[in-house]
Amino acid sequence: MNRNQKIIFVFVFSALFIFLNPKASTGFSALLPDHRGCSAGNEILQLTNPPMVSYEVYELEERLLELGYHPGPVDGLFDFSTEEAVKTFQKDHGLNTDGLVGPQFWKALALGADKTVTGSTPPPEGPIKIVIDINRRTLTVYSQGAIYKEYPIAIGKAETPSPVGEWKIVNKSLSWGGGFGTRWMGLNVPWGIYGIHGTNKPWSIGRRASAGCFRMYNRDVEEIYPWIPYGTPVIVVGEVQHFPGDKVRTIKPGATGPDVVELQLKLKEEGLLWGAADGRYGDLTAIAVKYYQTLNGLTSDGIIEENTRKALAL
Numbered sequence: 159m160n161r162n163q164k165i166i167f168v169f170v171f172s173a174l175f176i177f178l179n180p181k182a183s184t185g186f187s188a189l190l191p192d193h194r195g196c197s198a199g200n201e202i203l204q205l206t207n208p209p210m211v212s213y214e215v216y217e218l219e220e221r222l223l224e225l226g227y228h229p230g231p232v233d234g235l236f237d238f239s240t241e242e243a244v245k246t247f248q249k250d251h252g253l254n255t256d257g258l259v260g261p262q263f264w265k266a267l268a269l270g271a272d273k274t275v276t277g278s279t280p281p282p283e284g285p286i287k288i289v290i291d292i293n294r295r296t297l298t299v300y301s302q303g304a305i306y307k308e309y310p311i312a313i314g315k316a317e318t319p320s321p322v323g324e325w326k327i328v329n330k331s332l333s334w335g336g337g338f339g340t341r342w343m344g345l346n347v348p349w350g351i352y353g354i355h356g357t358n359k360p361w362s363i364g365r366r367a368s369a370g371c372f373r374m375y376n377r378d379v380e381e382i383y384p385w386i387p388y389g390t391p392v393i394v395v396g397e398v399q400h401f402p403g404d405k406v407r408t409i410k411p412g413a414t415g416p417d418v419v420e421l422q423l424k425l426k427e428e429g430l431l432w433g434a435a436d437g438r439y440g441d442l443t444a445i446a447v448k449y450y451q452t453l454n455g456l457t458s459d460g461i462i463e464e465n466t467r468k469a470l471a472l
Contacts, residue, residue, distance in 0.1 A: 194350025194401075196338070196371040203236055203259035210236040213318075213369050214337065217359060218259055221267050222247060224361070264358040271361035272375055281385050282306045288354075288386070290372055292320060292396025295364055297354065297372060299382060309382070311354075312362040312373035319399030320370050321347045323419040324434040327390040329353075330383070341379040345392055348414040348437050354392070355379060398423065409462035413439040417472070421462060424470045425450065 203215055216234035222243045223232060230239030241257045248255045251266050282301030289298045290311065298308045314320035329344040339356020356376035362368070363375055374382075398420040409417060418437045425431035425446040433442035444460040451458040454469050462472070 194370070195347070195352050196350075196355075196369050204257055205236060205238065205241040215240065217362070217367070218244075218267075221359070221361060225267070261358070268358065268360050271359075272377075279307060279381060286385060286387070286390050288390060288392045290320075290354075290392065290394045292322060292394065297374065299385065307382075309374055309378045310363050312357070312365050312367040314368050314370040314399075315366045316399070317402050318369045319401065319416075320368070320372060320394065321345070321350075321352050321416065321419070321437070322394045322396050322398045323347070323422075323437055325352075325392045325394065325436065327354075327386055327388055327392060330386070330388070332383075339373075339379065340376045341383045343379075343383065343386060346436070349416070406467075409439060411439050411441075411444045411460055418443070420472055421447075421470070424472065 201214075203210060203212075203218060211234050213234060215236045216232060218236075219229040219232040219234070219240060222229045222240075225247070227243040227247050228239070229243035230237060244259055244263070245255045245257050247253075247266070248257075248263070253262065253266060282299065284302035287300040287303075289300060290296070291298070292313055295311055295313055296308050297311045299306045325345040325347060327343050328346045329342075331342040331344075332340070334342040334355065337358055338353075339358060342353055342355045344351070344353040350370065352371055354372045354374065356379045357363070357373040359367070359373070360375055362373060367373070398416050400416050404415075404417075407417070409421060414437050416437065418439050419435050421439075422431055422433075422435035422437075422443055425443070426435060428446075428450060430446040430450055431443060432446075433440070447460045447462065447466070448458045450456075450470070451460075451466060456466055456469060462470075
């Protein structure tokens with residue numbers, strides 16, 4: 159099967175599977191254009207009929223290629239060439255050559271990649287805030303308004319961008335496991351599942367590598383986990399990135415999405431929005447939009463159509 163045939167197979171199979179199983183939990187959902195947010199990747203990867211296709215397979219292929227093994231096209235499809243690369247890696251590293259990719263295989267792929275410096279930092283005192291810098295790929299913990307400690311992170315790929323905006327920690331877990339590593343702290347992003355978590359792929363730290371979440375070395379996320387209470391502000395700074403295929407739309411009250419964050423940040427620049435840039439077009443955003451429209455001689459209806467969009471340079 160050549161590359162074009164594989165791509166056609168993936169999309170035809172994906173569409174057919176969704177049509178026949180609308181409520182099924184699909185392993186390949188992380189590769190689809192409408193996917194938003196993290197994928198746990200806890201399943202065993204292996205050659206199946208039809209072949210498995212997922213974002214997790216894509217990352218497996220990337221890492222194998224990086225280490226000098228050749229899984230064929232890096233396309234997220236676990237085919238015969240992927241299995242051969244897995245078996246070759248297993249043979250070279252003293253693993254059972256069964257072609258199965260599970261926890262032990264990921265651990266072997268990660269050898270030498272976790273550069274976390276061991277040591278214990280005392281917990282910060284006073285109010286806590288997290289600032290994530292997309293451009294620098296860092297997570298900084300602030301305590302009482304001052305920088306307390308900074309950590310390297312991985313962010314979302316261009317096709318699955320991380321959510322810029324002003325969020326809060328809304329859930330925490332010690333045991334999500336798999337691709338989420340040893341800790342999980344969920345954010346209140348309204349258009350998908352996003353969080354700060356550990357990883358079983360430490361080589362990805364410092365890169366654009368995730369499906370939108372913020373990955374940390376496991377020992378780093380374990381260190382900050384007890385410091386961070388529910389409701390902790392998480393400010394993600396950088397240019398708002400849109401998903402490939404997303405079209406410019408008329409934005410109305412009730413809308414959610416990266417384009418709403420972009421709107422809110424523009425309104426903040428104008429000094430008109432007092433609320434958070436949280437991707438939710440609520441009452442405060444509507445008031446700010448209507449006031450902006452009135453000041454600029456536009457129809458004051460709170461709807462972001464072409465004229466208001468151009469005035470705000472969205």
